[in-house]
Amino acid sequence: MSAKSRLLVTLLLPLSSSLCHVPSTGAGNNSSQPCKATPGSASWPPEADWARFNQSLGGVLLRPSPPGAVCHPGQPTYNADQCATVATAWTTYDFHSNDPISNMWNQYSNDSCLPNVTYPCSPAGYPAYAVNATTPEHIKLSFQYARKKNVRVVVKSTGHDYQGRSIAPGALTIWIHHMQGLQTHTSFQPKGCNFSIEGNAVTAAGATQMGTLYEELDKINQTVVGGGGKTVAVGGFITGGGHSILAPRYGLAADQVLEIELVTPTGEFVIANECQNQDLFWAMRGGGGSTFGVATSITMSTHPSPKIVSLDIVFASYEIGAAWFWDMIGYMLSQYAYLDSKGISGYSFIYPNVSNSLDGGKTHVSAFVGSFILQDTQNTGDVQAIWKPMVDHIEAEWPQTVHGNTSVAYASFLDWYGPGGHFDQGTAGADIYVASHLLNSGALTDPSATLQAWKTFSSVGGSGNAYLVAGHGVNNAKPRGGGNAVGPAWRKALVHATNGIAFRPLDPAARAKALVDVNASVEPLRKLAPDMGAYVNENNPAEPDWRHSFWGDNYDRLRKIKRAVDPLDTLWCHPCVGNERWKEVGYELCRVKGYEL
Ligand SMILES: Cc1cc2nc3c(=O)[nH]c(=O)nc-3n(C[C@H](O)[C@H](O)[C@H](O)COP(=O)(O)OP(=O)(O)OC[C@H]3O[C@@H](n4cnc5c(N)ncnc54)[C@H](O)[C@@H]3O)c2cc1C
Ligand SMILES: *[C@@H]1O[C@H](CO)[C@@H](O)[C@H](O)[C@H]1NC(C)=O
Ligand SMILES: *[C@@H]1O[C@H](CO)[C@@H](O)[C@H](O)[C@H]1NC(C)=O
Ligand SMILES: *[C@@H]1O[C@H](CO)[C@@H](O)[C@H](O)[C@H]1NC(C)=O
Ligand SMILES: *[C@@H]1O[C@H](CO)[C@@H](O)[C@H](O)[C@H]1NC(C)=O
Ligand SMILES: *[C@@H]1O[C@H](CO)[C@@H](O)[C@H](O)[C@H]1NC(C)=O
Ligand SMILES: *[C@@H]1O[C@H](CO)[C@@H](O)[C@H](O)[C@H]1NC(C)=O
Ligand SMILES: *[C@@H]1O[C@H](CO)[C@@H](O)[C@H](O)[C@H]1NC(C)=O
Numbered sequence: 001m002s003a004k005s006r007l008l009v010t011l012l013l014p015l016s017s018s019l020c021h022v023p024s025t026g027a028g029n030n031s032s033q034p035c036k037a038t039p040g041s042a043s044w045p046p047e048a049d050w051a052r053f054n055q056s057l058g059g060v061l062l063r064p065s066p067p068g069a070v071c072h073p074g075q076p077t078y079n080a081d082q083c084a085t086v087a088t089a090w091t092t093y094d095f096h097s098n099d100p101i102s103n104m105w106n107q108y109s110n111d112s113c114l115p116n117v118t119y120p121c122s123p124a125g126y127p128a129y130a131v132n133a134t135t136p137e138h139i140k141l142s143f144q145y146a147r148k149k150n151v152r153v154v155v156k157s158t159g160h161d162y163q164g165r166s167i168a169p170g171a172l173t174i175w176i177h178h179m180q181g182l183q184t185h186t187s188f189q190p191k192g193c194n195f196s197i198e199g200n201a202v203t204a205a206g207a208t209q210m211g212t213l214y215e216e217l218d219k220i221n222q223t224v225v226g227g228g229g230k231t232v233a234v235g236g237f238i239t240g241g242g243h244s245i246l247a248p249r250y251g252l253a254a255d256q257v258l259e260i261e262l263v264t265p266t267g268e269f270v271i272a273n274e275c276q277n278q279d280l281f282w283a284m285r286g287g288g289g290s291t292f293g294v295a296t297s298i299t300m301s302t303h304p305s306p307k308i309v310s311l312d313i314v315f316a317s318y319e320i321g322a323a324w325f326w327d328m329i330g331y332m333l334s335q336y337a338y339l340d341s342k343g344i345s346g347y348s349f350i351y352p353n354v355s356n357s358l359d360g361g362k363t364h365v366s367a368f369v370g371s372f373i374l375q376d377t378q379n380t381g382d383v384q385a386i387w388k389p390m391v392d393h394i395e396a397e398w399p400q401t402v403h404g405n406t407s408v409a410y411a412s413f414l415d416w417y418g419p420g421g422h423f424d425q426g427t428a429g430a431d432i433y434v435a436s437h438l439l440n441s442g443a444l445t446d447p448s449a450t451l452q453a454w455k456t457f458s459s460v461g462g463s464g465n466a467y468l469v470a471g472h473g474v475n476n477a478k479p480r481g482g483g484n485a486v487g488p489a490w491r492k493a494l495v496h497a498t499n500g501i502a503f504r505p506l507d508p509a510a511r512a513k514a515l516v517d518v519n520a521s522v523e524p525l526r527k528l529a530p531d532m533g534a535y536v537n538e539n540n541p542a543e544p545d546w547r548h549s550f551w552g553d554n555y556d557r558l559r560k561i562k563r564a565v566d567p568l569d570t571l572w573c574h575p576c577v578g579n580e581r582w583k584e585v586g587y588e589l590c591r592v593k594g595y596e597l
């Protein structure tokens with residue numbers, strides 16, 4: 001491996017209509033309580049209730065301990081050997097993905113039981129019970145029980161969620177992880193429609209993960225508009241919108257959807273498509289996870305797996321923070337509309353100061369690192385030709401730039417993604433807030449304005465990332481049924497800008513500061529692109545006016561649909577549509593004044 005490609009590898013590693021049914025809620029609700037029941041309190045259901053519930057479920061009720069408890073003497077599951085295993089696995093996506101209650105980002109369990117003996121451990125920050133749901137009936141029974149017993153409920157698939165929407169203290173978790181599997185089609189008739197939609201499609205169970213989809217579809221030379229992380233699952237991904245390196249060609253993941261089967265919070269099993277339950281079909285495609293129901297299966301269009309030429313690239317400055325480096329960044333981003341027009345898509349990372357593996361980390365550099373692709377070709381010259389005018393400009397204008405690249409031809413999407421090592425290789429198990437803002441091409445045309453904003457945006461967490469994952473395919477997408485709930489900013493977006501900041505666990509001041517800092521770092525981008533918004537799936541709880549930032553003018557319709565399908569707020573999360581009637585008070589979820597029943 002050449003020194004240049006070592007630099008590349010090291011730098012890439014930190015990558016990190018109307019409702020047809022009438023809701024039947026009324027009887028048996030327990031909506032008069034000011035707060036949801038908490039474990040240990042008088043209103044918490046007695047064991048005998050849980051046992052009956054378990055029986056009704058056929059025995060799939062779990063009472064999981066916090067996974068980190070194996071490291072803590074005094075906890076029932078303490079086990080020194082397992083502690084070492086868990087502590088090591090804690091940074092992997094798989095570990096949290098396979099656990100019934102864990103979330104990947106520690107602060108959402110309030111760091112309350114990390115796998116380190118020097119830290120405290122209590123189950124209080126974790127859900128109390130989990131249903132290992134494999135059928136719509138399990139989900140329905142869970143909603144019914146939670147409503148009747150006034151128990152808070154969350155939906156967990158993998159726990160990837162950056163906003164902690166899949167975990168809550170004292171909750172009943174509907175754990176859908178084992179609802180996996182898929183079926184392919186060459187044409188698909190949405191149920192209740194008198195026509196078929198021609199073309200390849202896949203029906204995936206609600207917790208099917210990206211890695212599985214890519215691998216299974218590759219067997220028939222197809223692929224999906226999917227995400228970078230192998231373990232990210234379709235349910236949370238598509239309900240948030242779902243960006244992809246293939247989105248600039250085909251639109252977002254939510255734009256590929258032909259039909260969704262779901263269980264609503266009132267316990268109805270519903271088929272939503274352009275011919276029935278159109279409101280839910282619209283809302284479930286971008287309106288947010290765990291808000292309108294639990295998707296048990298999603299049918300979406302698939303596409304021929306493209307041949308790909310990659311371009312992994314670095315432009316660096318040994319002079320850290322040099323004014324010319326930022327000029328180059330401003331110029332680079334001003335060319336993204338050109339790159340999109342030529343069919344280039346990908347991810348880029350702007351590091352103000354990053355370890356330089358060219359000399360074994362002895363020095364640091366400011367660097368632009370990119371991972372781009374061009375589809376339908378095996379000729380690396382094609383991608384080089386597109387970049388040539390840019391490289392010529394950079395070399396002429398900023399000759400101090402050190403640059404290197406590797407360009408490789410891959411026979412399929414899967415080859416690029418898996419063996420090619422372009423899947424998300426970041427780590428989990430940390431305390432991290434991420435932020436985002438969507439940028440239209442107009443916001444990037446003035447290099448001097450762009451570079452100023454990016455200086456601030458990159459100043460926290462080590463990098464500011466510019467993902468070229470929107471562009472023409474997303475702007476011109478034609479979702480079935482005439483539209484979906486994806487935030488309107490996506491339809492004008494070229495780039496999804498994102499960053500992230502890690503902070504010390506068990507330090508409330510550090511946590512609060514991280515949130516303030518990450519939020520403040522986005523402010524210049526908000527000013528640069530004021531009529532845009534942010535991406536709900538890659539954000540944090542401090543997003544100002546999040547309802548409109550995530551959903552724009554779609555918000556009011558989404559809120560009406562939420563009220564119609566979930567009048568009692570059986571599903572509640574933050575930041576989620578229609579959540580204003582409840583707030584978290586310590587570990588409790590309580591009614592907001594004025595919304596008491
Ligand atoms: C490593 C990594 C890589 C990522 N890459 C991308 C990317 O390339 N593109 C992108 O757009 N995003 C990406 N994301 C963000 C990702 O879209 C979100 O984390 C998403 O919420 C994950 O969904 P999930 O179902 O896997 O996770 P979960 O945490 O289990 O669920 C997320 C939310 O969806 C709800 N939910 C889950 N399943 C269902 C269902 N079946 N029906 C209804 N609600 C459901 C949950 O209750 C929760 O509100 C990435 C995240 C990580 C950590
Ligand atoms: C909840 O139940 C009570 C009594 O069972 C009923 O009066 C009330 O209308 C119900 N509320 C809703 C929103 O269904
Ligand atoms: C509502 O909660 C109260 C207090 O926990 C309980 O006594 C009552 O039986 C519950 N009602 C229903 C319908 O479950
Ligand atoms: C639910 O029932 C199954 C089988 O009867 C049992 O193994 C399991 O421990 C029970 N769950 C709880 C939380 O008690
Ligand atoms: C546990 O946390 C302490 C304090 O932060 C740290 O010094 C130590 O290295 C950690 N131990 C393990 C095994 O990670
Ligand atoms: C959950 O259910 C699946 C499918 O039945 C089973 O394979 C798995 O072992 C169960 N997990 C737990 C923790 O009970
Ligand atoms: C399909 O249904 C629509 C609306 O109900 C109707 O107008 C149309 O004629 C039908 N088409 C066929 C081919 O049956
Ligand atoms: C997939 O493509 C390969 C290579 O072009 C071809 O040999 C194979 O037959 C195709 N498989 C299917 C199922 O179409």
Ligand SMILES: *[C@@H]1O[C@H](CO)[C@@H](O)[C@H](O)[C@H]1NC(C)=O
Binds near residue numbers: 320321354
């Ligand atoms: C760059 O980062 C390194 C390591 O954190 C630090 O030692 C160095 O001072 C930084 N350089 C500048 C110019 O900030």
Ligand SMILES: *[C@@H]1O[C@H](CO)[C@@H](O)[C@H](O)[C@H]1NC(C)=O
Binds near residue numbers: 384
């Ligand atoms: C890639 O590297 C080659 C060889 O150094 C160089 O000629 C070319 O301009 C580079 N391309 C890009 C896009 O940086």
Ligand SMILES: *[C@@H]1O[C@H](CO)[C@@H](O)[C@H](O)[C@H]1NC(C)=O
Binds near residue numbers: 515516519520543
């Ligand atoms: C986030 O930023 C907005 C706009 O600058 C500001 O109004 C808000 O107070 C900030 N929130 C936090 C928690 O810092």
Ligand SMILES: *[C@@H]1O[C@H](CO)[C@@H](O)[C@H](O)[C@H]1NC(C)=O
Binds near residue numbers: 111506508585
């Ligand atoms: C979260 O943990 C901190 C200690 O790190 C504690 O002070 C705080 O009370 C906890 N939060 C809740 C809601 O209990």
